[in-house]
Amino acid sequence: MVKVVDVPAMVRLLKGHGVERFLAELTDYISDDFRRWPAFDKSPRAATHSKDGVIELMPTCDGVLYGFKYVNGHPVNTRHGKLTVTAFGVLADVASGYPLFMAEMTLLTALRTAASSALAARHVARPESRVMALIGTGAQAEFQALAFKAVLGIERIRYFDLDPAAMVKFARNLSESGLILEAATSAADAAAGADILTTATAAKTRTELVTAAMVRPGMHINAIGGDCPGKTEVAPDVLGGARIFVEYTPQTLIEGEIQARDGAFDVTELWEVITGSRPGRRNAAEVTLFDSVGFAIEDFAALRYVHDLATARGETVELDLVPGVADPKDLFGLLR
């Protein structure tokens, strides 16, 4: 039997355990797996591109557990009332190859992205950060806001989106969160006075949403939206003036904000900061930027966490996906 956390079970888990507590614990699981980064098999994604989108399989393995995520990215979907990104994932036992656990990952991908952002900020943002600008209040926004509240102690969110309805939705969803929510009139207005600047728009081209004029000394920029070839949100001179932190350099060079940079430049991988092998923030004035694109080890950690939490809370369903046989040579015996 494969244990499954389907969408209703994930919703029950989040409501029962609390979204902030979930995000804080998930951040720690991701941190634990980043800490043992060299132990992972870091395969490239297997991507299948079509006219309107991409379907990807993202595998990784730590020698004991194997995990993969199925995920699509179809920006056209929102025109038809569908989600741009849906996902599910599987954990398997490396020793036997048997699948053990499956989970919906549409919600979980949003949660792990927010937790990974919060993890990066915990290591490179100024610890006294209390105000976050949030540009883009789409499907990711509430998860980012709550992760930064839970993990960083962010108290105030200055938010902006080109779509006024998305701003209303964001404010409604977080009305009881305890966060102070300030609607801004532009991206620049949102950034004014912010310690942390999070960009999570659905920009489909190389936009320059974050300009040098919006950045002040000591700011941490959490750049979520630039996450595939041809899609960036940060102006080149902002990148040039910031210390850049990434998940996995070979992938971020293709998918992240740094695809827009020419010439040689230095990036630090987040796991190097977590293990102490390279410095995070060096002083209160430098500008830091987390160029997040999402990486398989974050999904692996998220599956581990949800497996452990759902098992402890009894929130799994069962799926009979692998036959049990008395004699391994007698597969046909299942039909007798």
Added chain:
Amino acid sequence: MVKVVDVPAMVRLLKGHGVERFLAELTDYISDDFRRWPAFDKSPRAATHSKDGVIELMPTCDGVLYGFKYVNGHPVNTRHGKLTVTAFGVLADVASGYPLFMAEMTLLTALRTAASSALAARHVARPESRVMALIGTGAQAEFQALAFKAVLGIERIRYFDLDPAAMVKFARNLSESGLILEAATSAADAAAGADILTTATAAKTRTELVTAAMVRPGMHINAIGGDCPGKTEVAPDVLGGARIFVEYTPQTLIEGEIQARDGAFDVTELWEVITGSRPGRRNAAEVTLFDSVGFAIEDFAALRYVHDLATARGETVELDLVPGVADPKDLFGLLR
């Protein structure tokens, strides 16, 4: 909702529809997809190797549907009463990226392997073939025997395995199949008088199970067991004397019997025979060999077939793996 054919549903389908009818119809689905071979995206498998086995993701896509199979190969599993190979697969909608259908593929992989063997034999074995030697009566054996009965009209099976218990199991499972079953005392004894020679052993090394002395003019060799690097069953001089048919040359050169051959040699891909662009059997005397390793398009066809059959017979269960949302920007709304 993702429709699922779990193990109990697959067993009900096979019992309700009949294994032979299932195999014959599945053979036609595979034939249809081989016929439109150039339309498929033929990505390499993503393989994760460990000490005792391998876990693979095998994706393919025809522009309308995307499919992938998760499959493991762990020969050590049989020591612990577990299956060497387990699998499951998914079909998704290319236009939206949404997963649509999931099926157990442990049984289905055995069925599609047998159907692919029968498809190859339908095109390259002598049509009057009635006697098949079957060397290796493990988990694949009954499916091979029934596919060749249903698709080729095989009437008599001469079978051999080094494990007498596996031979007893095979005969018991097929006692009511209508096939004439003849237990042989050796591989060579099984081959005596056979029109078709099927090898499906779990040999883990380069064995020479099929020697030139066992091969007679006009024989078709269906070589199933040589399916990964370092694992072959056919002697090089048998390969040298046969016309060789494969699924996908780049993969078979690594995994198939032909990995054992040196120098230049010609192979024909099965889809070329099915579409008529290259000849199958040219005369009654030539020896033909299907060097089967398994290919993603066979799994894709198998998922399509099971989807259609299970839908028609009402044998699917539902899994809530993808959230439905009123507003795609309001993923968080699921938690309200």
